[in-house]
Amino acid sequence: MSLLTQRLAPRIVEEDGSFRSRMLGIAGGMKDVIALGRGDPDFHTPHHIVAAAKAALDANAHHYTGPTGLPELRQAIADDLKASCGLDYSAGEIVVTAGVQESIMLTMLALVAPGDEVLITSPRFTTYDTAVHLCGGIPVPVPTFEANDFALDPAEIEARITPRTRMFVLVSPNNPTGAVTPPAAIRAIAEIALRHDIVIIADEIYARMLYAPNEHLSIATLPGMKERTITLNGFSKTYAMTGWRVGYLAAPLDFVEKVTEPRHTLSINTCTVSQHAALAALTGPQDALHAMLDEYAQRRAWLMPALTDAGFTYGHPGGAFYVYTNVSSSGLAAPEFCERLLKETGVMVFPGTMFGDTSTDYIRISYLQPLERIKVAMARIAAFAQSARATA
Numbered sequence: 359m360s361l362l363t364q365r366l367a368p369r370i371v372e373e374d375g376s377f378r379s380r381m382l383g384i385a386g387g388m389k390d391v392i393a394l395g396r397g398d399p400d401f402h403t404p405h406h407i408v409a410a411a412k413a414a415l416d417a418n419a420h421h422y423t424g425p426t427g428l429p430e431l432r433q434a435i436a437d438d439l440k441a442s443c444g445l446d447y448s449a450g451e452i453v454v455t456a457g458v459q460e461s462i463m464l465t466m467l468a469l470v471a472p473g474d475e476v477l478i479t480s481p482r483f484t485t486y487d488t489a490v491h492l493c494g495g496i497p498v499p500v501p502t503f504e505a506n507d508f509a510l511d512p513a514e515i516e517a518r519i520t521p522r523t524r525m526f527v528l529v530s531p532n533n534p535t536g537a538v539t540p541p542a543a544i545r546a547i548a549e550i551a552l553r554h555d556i557v558i559i560a561d562e563i564y565a566r567m568l569y570a571p572n573e574h575l576s577i578a579t580l581p582g583m584k585e586r587t588i589t590l591n592g593f594s595k596t597y598a599m600t601g602w603r604v605g606y607l608a609a610p611l612d613f614v615e616k617v618t619e620p621r622h623t624l625s626i627n628t629c630t631v632s633q634h635a636a637l638a639a640l641t642g643p644q645d646a647l648h649a650m651l652d653e654y655a656q657r658r659a660w661l662m663p664a665l666t667d668a669g670f671t672y673g674h675p676g677g678a679f680y681v682y683t684n685v686s687s688s689g690l691a692a693p694e695f696c697e698r699l700l701k702e703t704g705v706m707v708f709p710g711t712m713f714g715d716t717s718t719d720y721i722r723i724s725y726l727q728p729l730e731r732i733k734v735a736m737a738r739i740a741a742f743a744q745s746a747r748a749t750a
């Protein structure tokens with residue numbers, strides 16, 4: 359063990375990334391892999407957004423900005439939150455970060471002390487676990503189940519509240535299940551938060567990807583909730599801008615003032631050119647966004663019955679671009695299913711165990727390929743599962 363590894367601070371915990379690395383390693387050595395694993399839209403960033411970034415470069419917009427972001431971008435975000443979710447934030451209450459990812463870390467740095475417990479909808483986006491661990495806190499999963507489409511049951515939250523509980527992370531629509539927490543449940547969660555005096559982290563990164571009749575309700579719009587909520591959102595998923603690294607948190611002004619210096623310490627500011635691109639995303643035409651949303655809806659509508667035909671069950675996803683699929687009928691545990699599927703058919707999907715699931719029944723399929731490619735992938739998945747069943 360190297361000297362540096364011996365000197366690691368206790369806050370650095372072992373997160374097991376070996377399975378992901380192995381999968382990516384296998385895929386790297388193969389031709390024509392159909393990637394339905396990552397949550398990275400297959401679309402290019404809309405042209406006018408790229409053009410705005412180029413114009414920003416030509417206009418020498420390549421200096422630092424203030425740590426909370428370009429004033430005009432913060433204003434555009436505040437306007438968008440009002441128009442799309444009914445949220446009341448001023449421009450001063452927005453902190454632009456390097457993706458939602460940096461907002462998550464900043465939030466945990468600000469609010470989690472050693473020993474604090476953080477509840478989170480599960481299966482889950484495990485960045486939350488890592489961020490909570492790094493701050494000495496304890497992530498506490500709140501389970502959801504296929505039998506009711508992975509709907510979050512507020513009673514499951516309340517049952518896990520202890521004197522150490524500091525906050526609940528509400529991710530709706532959820533990654534990896536696509537489950538949308540309906541307005542009635544959001545209201546019940548708000549009551550729980552008020553009753554037990556806990557803070558809500560509302561990760562709404564998938565809120566624009568919603569399939570009828572599902573509805574999104576931003577919890578910070580409810581009475582008494584803005585002061586105890588941090589709303590997170592960003593551009594990666596909505597505008598197919600994963601590599602640009604722009605996200606934000608929205609929170610009351612005095613909290614924003616307190617996190618401005620730590621935010622400066624993390625990376626000073628979000629890439630200036632990317633901020634100009636994000637501004638164009640919000641203020642420019644929205645037709646490309648609607649075209650992408652239509653395409654996701656078509657893919658989802660095709661994929662769900664195809665999964666049923668292949669002998670799988672799943673939780674009906676109300677939003678996002680994932681189907682959390684039960685592959686236990688294949689006779690294989692999900693990690694083995696995914697590794698063999700990749701090696702034998704060239705289709706990459708990820709097991710639910712990568713999302714903190716203790717069950718090995720599930721894989722996450724992200725429908726982030728053109729429909730024709732998804733059809734090819736699905737034929738391979740169905741044939742693979744059939745042969746696994748036959749030899750089980």
Ligand SMILES: Cc1ncc(COP(=O)(O)O)c(C=O)c1O
Nearest residue numbers: 397457458459483533592594605
């Ligand atoms: C629920 C959730 N939150 C946050 C992120 C981070 O997104 P980004 O940092 O690209 O904005 C992701 C990415 O997959 C996610 O699924």
